[in-house]
Amino acid sequence: MPGDRILGALQFLKEAERLKSTLRSGYTSTGRPESVAEHTWRLCLMALVLADEFEGIDALRLIKLCIVHDLGEALSGDIPAVMQTDGINKSARERADLEQLTQALDPAKRMEVLSLWEEYEAAATSEAVLAKGLDKLETILQHVQGQNPADFDYAFNLGYGQKQTSAHPLLAEIRALLDKETRARAEASGSDR
Template sequence: MTTRLGDIITFLQRAERLKDTLRSGHTAAGRPESTAEHSWRLCLLALLLAEDMPGVDRLRLLELCIVHDLGEAVSGDIPATEQRPGLNKAAQERADLEHLAAPLPADLRERLLALQDEYDAAATPEAVLAKGLDKIETVLQHATGANPPDFDYDFNLAYGQARTAAHPLLAALRALADRETEAAKARALTRGG
């Protein structure tokens, strides 16, 4: 038992890097957002919507949300605006998660990797929702954050549309997120940015 617990602590200490892994989004105060902060708010969103998702395994949804960007602790985040054809972000994040999870006991390592695979495949209701909520949280952060003057709000309006159209709840949330984006765009134009 002591070795198992020690292995979990070793992994947890390695996963702490996610707190320093920065994303392209900014907080309302203007500092870069970390991947850990994004994942926390994504989980909070999923938790708040639990009653609006009948038939969905809430624990499974939260597990997927927690794990979905964990591999970024190794190689960092690649913003959507910088992704190019031929880049397989999912494969890179899977490989990074394998590396990050190496200290874990085999059963826990395989559980995390299975969650990542489920998320990437988006073949379960929980994974469809996790992927869509991930996009919505990102759009909302960009609408809330103190973005640089050259921030592309139009890109934000188009970002992740296929994922957010995959479920009626996601589509309703997306409509609200797009309104927030339009308001942020108007504020930026007023400021001259």
């Protein structure tokens, strides 16, 4: 790898490190706000653990899609699903941020990252459809596992990502289990009333 490509890769990796400090709306099991990097890590782990259950998919491509899906949030941060409104174009903002974030990369690698992100956003392949479903499931899993504030809205999760999590029978099966846990957390917290 030529020196300028190495320097560009390192610059990109330094910028992407921001995801370690970019917080999401979920909380860890110890009550600490979760970072986008932590969400992405477990999403990739989910993809690795479950990949053999998805017949006919490219597991490496699935994991690559999971890795890049929230990269754009390194610059402008995450917009929690409960705060997304019609006036906010989260996708356009993330795409613009990703273009800026990847500027230091070798052109071929930059195009690969941008193309993977676009594939994910468009749910253009079986792998992208699965990545989107797993992304929703990881979020719900964190919400049922996390030590959330007393006013946490568990009911929101019962409708969150239904389309994406119904795209494959295994996703739907996992969703049903997590919905059961969500209802139990809502009942225990008194937020089901």
